[in-house]
Amino acid sequence: MRDKWVVTQEAFDRMLAWLDEDRDKAGNKYEDIRKRLIKIFLRRGCPLAEELTDETINRVTKKISQIGDTYEGDPALYFYGVAHNVYLEYVKKRPAPLPIPEPDSPETRERNYACLEQCMEKLSPENRELIIEYYKDEKQAKINQRKELARQMGITLNTLRMRAHRIKAGLQECVLACVERKQADWR
């Protein structure tokens, strides 16, 4: 990887302004681009997806003064082009594979599960029931069970999937925060 170019506030602001004149919208677009790049690197099997994404953003930020006025098209695609080059360099370098982490200890698993139980209690009764019905074990095929659940709720299967996804994402954030709190308390 090339030597890290330090992003200045001024350069970052220029990059945001390139995304959108409105700073709030620009911030949202930046976050959106960042999370999509992370997803792409992850799906390409890169364990250091966030670092590669940050490298991509750094390079684009550095280039803004040269391309900002002349580039035509969706800026997201420019980020993608740079990300692809970053990926090729990463693959060429063939970094040593990261060691496979040890599985979680029983205490860790118990702590995580306790956090999940706590977070489930914070859900509304409707959301809690939806998640339980969506993820519980059933003898019938999962897809049929979920279609039936969607039918009972009077919504399409895709709408059910979206709701389950949103609730699950919220639970994951809650569990992460709970685990960090417990770890901090333990220290």
Added chain:
Amino acid sequence: MENNVPHEELIRRYLLNQLADDERQRFEMRLMTDDELYQQVLLSEDDLVDEYARDALPEGERKQFELSFLSSEEGRRQVEFARELRKLASQASARAAQESAVSPVGQAARRQSLFEFLRSQHRLMSLSFATAALLILAGGTWLAVSVYRLQYQLDLEQARNRELMEELQREQSERARLEQQLAASGSGDGGLRAGAVVALTLTPGATRDAGSIARISIPSAATVVQLHLNLRDDAYTSYSAEVGPVGGDGIWRADNLAQSSNRVVLSVPATMLPAGDYVVRLSGVTTGGGAAEVDRYYFRAARD
């Protein structure tokens, strides 16, 4: 994007790193800008992780999943969370099933004490009291149910009436617009009356097999092709639709389409449809303003 592949399958192949390099790049470029595709990728990812956590992936996909997902901390966390969630959901469901199995016993116990109370009174009086109570209860319940049913039927009829009025207005506006359009373009083809519209009804889920694809023959003087899209359900209040050649980009799009009688009607200028195979991608507009693809419809256009 690869031709003729349904969205779900293509997304799954992408997630399992089964796409060729150029195909993957095309997919990823679209992923960077297409909100709907990104949302669907997140949902499919959830499904894939869930399947892996339940040991439900076929062997070949399992290996690819592990290479793609388990190489990162994020992926391992997703799988572990899915396992915990499944365990918790199953335990909660089993607990709920146990509790509902216990409650009939409680109800029987309560009934028994009521009968004992009645038996403690004079036999004739207790019998009269019980009979009167039952009659009042039954009468009241019947009355409440009848009122509810009648109110429900009334609401249904009123809603149906409103729908029909709206549909009539829409048809009248559409007719006026088409007549205007034809008048403006000039009828170059003698013998075809003003407002020439050809219509085709499409059903979701139909395949593109040569024998079963819906077909429409478009006369040269036709100005509008009206596509009537039957819906599986009416989960959304408004829809958007995009028409394009199979395997190609969209060429015509309409937003803010309302459904009526479980159908969405899309009017496409006939000039946009040379002979060929087409796909209509119908999306429902969510309350948050986003769009979720609902169905696809295929048809073959021939020109006279």
